[in-house]
Amino acid sequence: MARPREFDEGNVLDAAIQCFWKKGFEATSMRDLIDCMGITGASLYNAFGDKRALYRKALAHYLKSSFGERVVRLESTLAPRQAIEMFFVEIIERSMNDIQRRGCMMVNSALEAAPHDPDAQAIVDDFLTRAEHFFLRCVEAGQRDGTISCAQPAPDLSCLLLGVLLGIRVLARAKPQRALLESVLRPALALLDGGAHQGNFAPIYPLIVESQR
Template sequence: MGRLKEFDQDKAIDGAVDCFWARGYEATSVRDLAAHMGIGGASLYNAYGGKRALFVAALERYANRSSRERIARHEAAGQPRQAIEAFLAEIIDRSLKDRARKGCLLVNSALDVAPHDAEIGKVVAGYLEEIRAFFQRNIEAARRAGQVPRDIDAAGVSAHLLGILLGIRVLARTRPDRALLDSVVRPALDLLNVPAISKA
């Protein structure tokens, strides 16, 4: 039977998330990680197997506490159209409050790590697919409720909304301007509007 890990695992993995998020995968050393996690290098290797495996664990922790938490919270209200709008509005708010302009760890990893590491690329793509699937589920639910056009392409629009989200996260790192970010989202949300019935 292996020895129990003699450190606070939640605190340690949160430290790893913060370190990777601030520095990026390539610029983060095992020494940096150990310092942020409050453990020794040997404990890091024993518990996680090394930097790469720790990065995958950090992505999981980040997804659980950001995108997955947000999806569950907005879907719990049972209002699909509003869930989509609230999700995107929260992304804008979080981006504007990001004083350090760190962006989103998943998006950063999609740009910086995924092109050079196919396995991590699949991991990141999986998390982004969860967000796209959230959009599609709620578009389909809103369509059944008559809140969006009956002929809306749920798969296509959900992919478009994911692209908008990624664009917001990247754009906000260089131009964190609410009017600009709102203007990016508005045309995408217009796709959800039910056409007005002509009285002519």
């Protein structure tokens, strides 16, 4: 009869995420993971397998607990146009507070591990698809209620927003300047508005940003 695990899987996966996120897949050793997760080597191998298997499990957990939670919360509490903007507000704030310049774990994984690991690539692809579909749902709903311009097709706008998301996350690692990140976002939001705000953020944005500075 198998013994019950003496640790909470979610907690140790959170710890593994922090370890991989800080050092990257290749530079993270099993000793690093054991120390960070606070479990024995035998427990790690029995529960998760080797380092690559643990990495995939950590990626999937990150996708569900971080990105998944944010999307559900924003779509359930805000109007479509506001949900898009608030999504980026939170991303920029997260980037500015990232003192170690770790960037986005999913974007990092897309560049480092995914090209050499089909299973990791599948998780990254799932993230990109979910992000694009989130933007698509919001744009389509906003076009229906009149808060987002219909001048551009919804699928094109959703792909543009996905590109803006990835661009902001990469730039934040190399040059984490608020003005730069906001300048990347500003034209995309203006395009959603059809130029109605003449390139300025809608009122929700400066109010939230100023309150957090």
